[in-house]
Amino acid sequence: MSASTDVDATVEQLLRDYDTITVVGASEAPAKPAHYVPEHMQSRGWRIVPVNPRGGTILGERAYESLADVPGPVGLVQVFRRSEQTPDVAREAVAAGATALWLQLGIASAEARQIAQEAGLRYVEDRCMLVEQRRTGLRAPAR
Template structure:
């Protein structure tokens, strides 16, 4: 597993798969926190057109710009497919949020040269190291 601090330091653009419309959910609060710290957030959610003031995309393949890290707020069972999509999109890292882990997703990501972090909260790590962009 990659060092979370190093992944955050090297990243600016974060595509968030499963970014929620509900401000009470971590899948909304954490990306909002990262956005406040200067990270560029790209929502990936097929059920809405805009989140956090940014256009939302139905799939990673629809994102029209380079992605540094794909942050995942979806069940572990979906992680391998998201890992394949992250590889195809040319992302540099795959980050599975706290409570999400997948040996298969790890194998897919690391075999393709992506940095991989699992079962860690990106918001907690951003605060811990006070990383801003």
């Protein structure tokens, strides 16, 4: 099995297994991927939990200032932050009890990958969740 096939399988598992996506770096700006990607996922049935240091409301949901502030289980964490910021996000995800970490298209970090894998998190990097949802045709699992 090739590395690409392994990642494809992980992508499909994550989309099938999680009904909620905690989005670190979620944005209120409609033109930004950090807004329209989670918006697309929300429209396909996933619950979105935005994380943005400004707080407020994003996509009709309360935005939490940090992963540590998110109540309840975190599960799948989607990341819209610069690559050099992702090791800290990975550490925060592990501390918050996340079980999967997904770095969006254009975002990759060997250190974040190592942190996630050593903690047993399923891990995807440099892939767009919207593109992968369209490729697989999957919708959110029933809650």
